[in-house]
Amino acid sequence: MKINPQNQNNLTQPRPSYKIFNKWEVVTNGWYEALDSKKLGPGKALGVDVAGQHLVLFRGESGKVYALDGFCPHMGVDLGIGKVIGEEIRCFFHHWKFDGKGQCREIPCLSEKKLEVKTATYKVQEKYGRIWVYPKSEAPYDVLEVPELEGQKVSYSFGKSYKRRCHFHVTMINGIDPQHLSTVHNINMNMDVSIDYSEKDTIDINLEGETPNSRFSEKLVKKLLGDRYAYSMKYQGGCLAALSVMKGVKLFNKWEILPTLHMLFAYQSHREGETIVQPIFLTKKRNFLIDRILLLFTKLAFKMLQGEDGEVYENIRFNTQNLLPIDAPVTKYIKYINGLTPSLWSRQIPTEPKPSIRKKREVRV
Template sequence: MNRDINKHTQPFREMRVFNNWNVIAKGWYIACKSADLPPASVKSVDLCGQRIAVFRDNKGKTHAVDGYCPHMGADLGLGSVKGDRLQCFFHQWSFDPSGKCVDIPCLSKSSPLPAKARLQAYATEEKYGFIWVYPAADAPFGVMDIPDLEGKQLVFRHGRAFERRCHHHINMINGIDAQHLRTVHQINIDMNIDIELCDRDTVLDVTLRGEFPGKTRRERLGRFFLGTRYEYKMRYADACIGGLSIMRGVYLFGGKRKLPHLTMLYAYQPVKGGARVQPIYVAEKRSGIWGGIKSYLQMWMMQVAYFALRDEDGFVYDNIRFNPEVLLPIDRPVARYMAYVNALELSVWSASWKTEQAASVTPLQSNSAA
């Protein structure tokens, strides 16, 4: 991280949540692949600076608790699962899915269990082939639905996860940075931008639409294959999942045949010195062989488009000092996104969570050009 460099001429400005490494906003974070946790098994994962024990009971339901036993601190990932209970390897204390200790073998049945023998439990969900963990016992919303595919049956493919050397809040801006579409990607579309906040301000939808001008080769190609109009949408959930839907409102050769949207999801989590990004390509599930091929082709095309765009500027995020002192009207989505991030709720995984709870601080809004 480069926050201590240029600190007298370009000091790093700490915000409440945005780009703040001491804070983990409430949201869904990937613990592991579903396939890596068979029934009646447990594993420990490092997630957002926490050690978490994720386990699947004998009925297939997933659960998550803090990863160290409250007795003497053994890693609960070394333990085993009996029914819906997690048993520590060391002295075989057992915990139910709510984190409460329900059995200590060396105590007689009549002896009370110590009140402090409990673990913080976390909500879990399985979606897109992963087990996701939410940093609270209950989650107000499930893992984000991909824009345009809400309520549909889906197929998905996991891309190769990779890391960037910056906070994930910064990396996530790329999809709504309208200026760089022109300067980096040579897509000189004069975008109209709609921004909508929903699900109790945890989800931000940004829709960008405009006309292909037809000056550059890429624009002319776009115009030829897709017609003159173009639209795409970015959805952010809790500033840790991004959903992208491209090729909206486009027609083959500008004719009457509407083309399907291409969709993907990015799941982020902070790791030491950077962010881990997990791409997931998603399409509507269709029946029959031709339907399957079509869905597969959609995911493949999304991947090709994503790689092409990512490789044109991804390296910028490996050394960026994001201090947004001078934003222009065209940067409005970026400013709005930062204000949205700064108003998110802190989780118990945040260093400042207790202080903020005690002080009942009203969330500060970003003081950028929102």
């Protein structure tokens, strides 16, 4: 019998129940990556699934992109097969026309101009060469920027999207789980951690410590890149993460000439039990050649990290029954996720979680 591994062993290894964290049926308010901008030319419409919600994206002849609920409010035909006319989309079936605000503008079989029909619309932003959609008609903030690159011009490249057999709330823990930094990545886990929640729907975690110095390779890295390492993770809306590595690195412990490497990860569920991740590599805009070289380095750094961790997230049925004090960044991160708001794209509105069946250890999150 084939059972989704995320639902196995529920009675022998019960898990605490969370309101939002690790729940496939809840989609939080946040920016979701929908499409490569280049795939939607002027006058073109496409039906897309974003975080499980079916939408139509269309680019008006002015170049502006709009996102509406994907099914026509008349009889439910996919508006993605409709036709763009000016800044409006016309349904293929009975030619009802909708503007970018979801207002029905024309029903050919009716002569009156006052039409009550309206469909849901979603806020769209184009950034880093992608189209991003927020599950409401207005968004309280823009698509996440890497803190060090805020307000600056950036160059970017994309990695190949990949899947993971667990919820993205779990894969997002990768950057902040202190114990695995030592066991998987050979990094000294005695680190200083600072956490900042001040911006809406974000958590910003900075970590720094001493460069490890036991193996030959570590000694070499220490000589080359200095005594201390620092990196940071910033999460937004529970579905976007910015990672900056090699912060403040000093070549031969002297020269701060090596640039910090920045990556962005856009997450959403592909289907129940499977996450899809779109990596985006970023660097401050300098000149074409330098930018390409730095983006290539960033991609190599990502490949290294991905190679070391990949197996974990393909083989995890996440549990927090036995967390230790050293796991504090993880408990704080789970608390942050549970404080986010569920959107109307959720398949189920969350209720207060039931206490777990067997409590081995109190988990304070």
